[in-house]
Amino acid sequence: MGTAARASARVLVMAALAAGLPPVPSALAQTAARPCGSGGCTDAGSPGLAQPAGGAPAGGMSPSGGAAASGRFDFYVLALSWSPGFCATGGGSKARAQCAAGSGLGFVVHGLWPQNAHGFPSDCGAAGRSPSRQSLETVRGVYPDEGLARYEWRKHGTCTGRSPTDYFADVRRARDGVVIPPGFQTPHEDQTWVPLDVARAFAAANPGLRTDEMAVTCRGGTLEEVRICLAKDLRGYVPCPEVARASCRGGGMDVPPER
Secondary structure, rough: HHHHHEEEEEHHHHHHOOOOOOOOHHHHHHHHHOOOOOOOOOOOOOOEEEEOHHHHHHOOOOOOOOOOOOOOOEEEEEEEEEHHHHHHHOHOOOOOOHHHOOOOOEEEEEEEEEEEOOOOOOOOOOEEEEOOOOHHHOEEEOOOHHHHHHHHHOOHHHHOOOOOHHHHHHHHHHHHHOOHHHHHHOOOEEEEEEEHHHHHHHHHOOOOOOHHHEEEEEEEOOOEEEEEOOOOOOOEEOOOHHHOOOOOOOOOOOEOOOO
């Protein structure tokens, strides 16, 4: 409120008092009743209901900090799960077919995830769209099973702004664009790898990819996933410090062979 407006408000209040009338609440008084902090202004009459600074709606953010609005994200993360590692760390009871002897699975797609520099969107709502049989057929052999493909669409695909068919086409294109290093193509015996060496092997097999554009994760000392950060158009790689921080640190980890 400007100086002239404050002076005018004070004159009105003084005139009302002189006439024996209750003072009219001024804009100055109303403003004083609405304390503002770094997160915006809170209505004193409605405790707990805050309007974020900038007028943005109070909702719209996932618990992880990503914008829930479909299509609003910075880049993709292609998560490649080492199937034998998944099966060796408790996955066998969840995915019997994937972990059965003779399945012959190595790296499989866990998901293609929209990601922000900080946090990620999830569960953005399908607006009545669910994957058709035809769209699911396009990723047969990319995911280890259809149930995971359906789950990944609900959890992550709905946040891309893409149709199920287009999203799954992007999943296949992203997977086809990554070369698996020779040491992981058809391993038939147990190996020990340092996480950084795994990252370097992927960088060597994929020109343009750097170790700070991926994460190598483990669980219980066993290789779990390689997560590669891709541009939104899937035509290149991007640095992703928050994702890369999930990498395992330290010494060797077990890399079990294909089943």
